[in-house]
């Protein structure tokens with residue numbers, strides 16, 4: 001405000017413009033650690049995505065937008081809800097308000113292409129631990145271990161930025177827009193827990209996790225499939241951007257300073273680095289990764305894999321959990337992905353696509369990067385990675401509690417055969433690789 005005014009006069013040019021920046025809230029549904037909200041006179045906007053998603057995933061997402069709206073309204077702002085083609089919506093709004101568009105840097109190729117069509121769009125980094133300008137390389141080092149060693153040695157994770165206490169009001173002539181009704185989703189009694197989308201739920205989750213002893217045992221428990229206490233279960237909120245990876249990182253460090261520091265607390269940050277790796281790696285690799293081939297029509301085996309009807313308990317239990325809850329453990333994901341691509345020989349992209357529709361923690365980089373990795377076309381230094389799903393069952397579900405929970409037909413099967421029930425009169429699986437025999441006969 002440079003001009004000196006006589007009392008009672010208002011010089012219009014000294015008033016701030018009604019909007020300096022539109023903040024596109026795609027995949028950034030939070031107020032905490034959101035640098036976009038610190039921009040001058042920001043107008044937050046959320047455009048409903050058009051990608052196919054299960055009602056459960058959509059419900060989880062809409063809950064987060066509703067929570068964001070409540071949080072912004074409590075601070076004097078709002079989020080405009082819009083429908084239609086994202087590029088057209090944002091371009092038209094920017095032209096109407098005469099301002100630019102900012103959003104958190106995405107890691108998906110489609111998103112980057114889309115953004116390139118929005119005039120003047122600028123990025124900031126809020127979905128990753130590091131900022132693009134801080135990375136000490138121009139191409140992401142491969143494999144993951146090389147990446148990890150470089151960033152652990154050369155970079156620090158910035159402290160998260162606090163939530164602003166007040167925000168400027170949205171120009172009154174802009175209609176806020178209403179959210180669609182939440183899809184009704186039946187609660188499956190087998191689900192280990194319910195997930196509610198949004199920042200308030202995410203913060204409650206964070207506080208609960210670090211108030212107990214789970215972080216100190218993470219490394220020993222993280223591979224559990226049965227129950228929901230093994231790993232952090234932060235991924236659903238991380239994926240929708242209602243929880244900041246930098247916030248988690250610093251919460252781990254605080255736990256290390258105040259409670260205990262051990263290989264488990266290190267391993268939580270180690271896993272966040274896996275996420276980080278894929279966020280930077282995927283956009284560089286995508287054209288080659290997705291290939292030029294058209295997807296072949298899905299074979300019948302694929303439908304049985306989706307339904308959890310392969311006759312292999314380790315696969316069926318995990319797929320049924322995914323279908324009933326929108327979540328599956330990392331151990332489960334590795335096994336079902338290996339089984340589909342390596343045992344059934346189905347194009348891995350069909351599986352990745354199925355996950356995209358159903359996972360409530362769907363994240364473009366983590367999903368497509370991990371699928372490519374397990375299928376053997378990604379950033380894996382080994383070219384012979386194959387999961388013996390029977391062996392994995394005996395290792396990570398020794399007593400069969402997990403498979404019995406999701407596959408009721410196993411109740412009467414001899415406990416020694418719970419991972420290969422066909423040896424105890426159960427139906428034969430859709431495939432039987434010879435290498436399984438060494439596990440069954442061991």
Ligand SMILES: Cc1cc2nc3c(=O)[nH]c(=O)nc-3n(C[C@H](O)[C@H](O)[C@H](O)COP(=O)(O)OP(=O)(O)OC[C@H]3O[C@@H](n4cnc5c(N)ncnc54)[C@H](O)[C@@H]3O)c2cc1C
Pocket residue numbers: 222231232233234235236238239268271272274275276278328329330331333334337355359361362363364366367368370371374
């Ligand atoms: C085929 C396949 C598909 C996957 N698809 C997704 C996906 O769409 N979205 C997603 O968030 N994760 C995905 N993952 C990674 C991993 O399975 C999940 O992040 C993890 O199971 C989430 O549970 P959690 O939060 O309890 O993880 P924790 O074990 O508690 O880990 C803490 C955090 O570290 C990150 N992380 C852990 N493992 C990985 C990994 N392998 N790759 C990337 N980040 C990781 C996640 O952000 C996670 O929330 C996939 C893995 C595979 C094998």
